[in-house]
Amino acid sequence: MHDIKHIVAIDIGSTNIQMAIAKEHAGRLIIVERQTQRINLALGLDDEKKLSSTSIESAITCLREFSCAFSRLPQTDVRIVATHSLRQARNKSQFIGAAAKVMPYPIDIIDGKAAAHLIFNGVAHTHQLDSRALIIDIGGGSTELIIGKQFSPSLTSSLPIGSLDIQKRFFNTGQVNHNNYQQASQFINEQLAHITARFEHFGWQQVLGTSDTIHLVCRALEQLFASPLITLNSLVKLRKKLLFWHAVDSITLHGFTSDEKWQLSSAVCILESIVKQLNITQLTYCNAALKDGVLYELATSLQKSDVRTKTVKSLTNLYHIDTQYSERIIKQLNKFIIQLTTPVTDLEWQSLCAAAKLHEVGLTINSTNSHLHSAYIIEHSDLLGFSAEEHQLITLLIRHQHQHIQQLPSILPIKHERFITLLSLFRLAIICTVGRLNAPPIPLNIHINAHIIEGELSPSLSGFHGLLAKLNEERKQIEETGIELKFRCQTVA
Missing domain, CATH: 1.10.3210.10 (Hypothetical protein af1432)
Incomplete structure (x- = not known):
């Protein structure tokens, strides 16, 4: 009997640190374990772009716990990537040094373009992209947009409009009103203006949304309006509901944590701006993510197959x-x-x-x-x-x-x-x-x-x-x- 090969992907994101362990079996990648811990690294960045010691300690504790599940695997079968928040951190070397003490694997701090390619890779290997697709991934610190078909991305962009960053900048008091929502929308639209023409020129036949941020909005839509489908009309209804609640403490959504309620206003604001600016008819959530793209890069035998x-x-x-x-x-x-x-x-x-x-x-x-x-x-x-x-x-x-x-x-x-x-x-x-x-x-x-x-x-x-x-x-x-x-x-x- 052949030994079963396991591979591990860890995504140190601005909101969560996520781990997936998979094995290759019968020409298929099977996830055997998933773990996620919400760390909120983006909220740990101060005005000088330094991560707080508390944020670093929380993240390192998480990595130490995760590493217990795979610490004996060779480095070739493990890849750890970090995205926007660690990329922005001026004291990233302090973080990497602390991580090296709890696990023997390097951390690859990737840029926005590399993150976009990994996101697309994850979607392409788990969804049939026979027609040109627009993929949107809203993280805590940045938003990646990709247009591609089958296994080939044609256009990528990474914008500094993450849900936690927008939350900290415009909704940090816990209040949601016309004034701060409008200010947030204006800032987001200014960022989108740099890429709108290029993306509309390429065009697309379907729109898929990844990330926990988009899933958060879908959960709210389904609970309030009985459908998770994201359209401009559904987002406007959700925005009006948030303005009616006015404050985070007044949000009455079953099963939502305090962190998720705080994040919801910025998530809706980003999505509404994207849908408006790119004239998106509807957006469907898919559960692929950056870490899935990492896994399929590690599982080279499964790449680019139907x-x-x-x-x-x-x-x-x-x-x-x-x-x-x-x-x-x-x-x-x-x-x-x-x-x-x-x-x-x-x-x-x-x-x-x-x-x-x-x-x-x-x-x-x-x-x-x-x-x-x-x-x-x-x-x-x-x-x-x-x-x-x-x-x-x-x-x-x-x-x-x-x-x-x-x-x-x-x-x-x-x-x-x-x-x-x-x-x-x-x-x-x-x-x-x-x-x-x-x-x-x-x-x-x-x-x-x-x-x-x-x-x-x-x-x-x-x-x-x-x-x-x-x-x-x-x-x-x-x-x-x-x-x-x-x-x-x-x-x-």
Whole structure:
């Protein structure tokens, strides 16, 4: 048995110090431990840009605790990076000297451009960036913006507008009013003015937000307005709520720490300015971070591979899936799909293919109700590269791959009628892919017309009573969903 290689990434940020320990397994990076401690280094910088002894002591204590988990690993498998606050600190040598006494690993103080590249690297390896994306990461001391596609960043920028820095400069009394909010917005807009034209010239098709700061805003939006999606309208509503509360002590958000309540006003102010200045329609949070980019740099064997393919391959290896069988299902499914009057979208096709490849993972638990076991496993797996909508669609296709179609969620990633049609074709493709050997698929030609799916069977199948019984049972199941399924035998010329 080969020794399992572990790698470690630590990000000494302006707000938190974060650690991630991962291992490479079956072509996939698996996080085995995450730890985060809020240190607020940005608040420890005085007017002369010197870190207070209290801030240094808190950070070193954190690093000492973290290092207990990996102190015997070689330096080649550990990377510790520090960003804006330590970069700004005039007494950074004091910090580095103290850190060297508690762990035998160097600290790499990186500039804003390097931080932006690592952030993009983390997102690119955990999300499928097939179209050009704008990535926004708001830290405690700076904000990084990156435009890129797949694994190639095209434009990067690092601006001195961090949430803790803005908090200390404009909201340090704990009061939120029109005056200090406007002053903060003006300062942020002045910084954004340097990069707005260049970024708008490049353009983008999707916007993703990383970092705990953006997650903080999403949590507030979801709690107050039932949706974590960031838009200009949602940010304006949240800003009005903050002005209504007027003071940090009056904020009534369940589960928010005192530090998070203090940080919220500056976070909203930065995001609102960015969304306005760059004319962003909507921004979606993603949980990738700078430390993930560091991990994927260390795991050189996993760099620049298709994220979705890598995820599916890892799961098929882990659960010993019969890949030849699933590929035959996909071929059969493709023959059905081309009959649709409305072509499948990339989201639909990627989800159908993934569902076909992963629909039998539950067999490792029990063959009885294996579709439910499979759906449970997939629902609770980290499907890197797949969007939340694709993840939900894959899970639903697998859960309802055969037997009775249970009640569906009220909100689906695609229209209800469209889902039922795709599910029907998915189920038929499984039925028609008989046998575990390389047997030819059942010769079933289908025609799709609105709510009717007509299947035309070869005369040679007239004696296959078991198959005909399955198709007849399938007809009953599908008709309960509003789709009419008809079968008839071809006439012999």
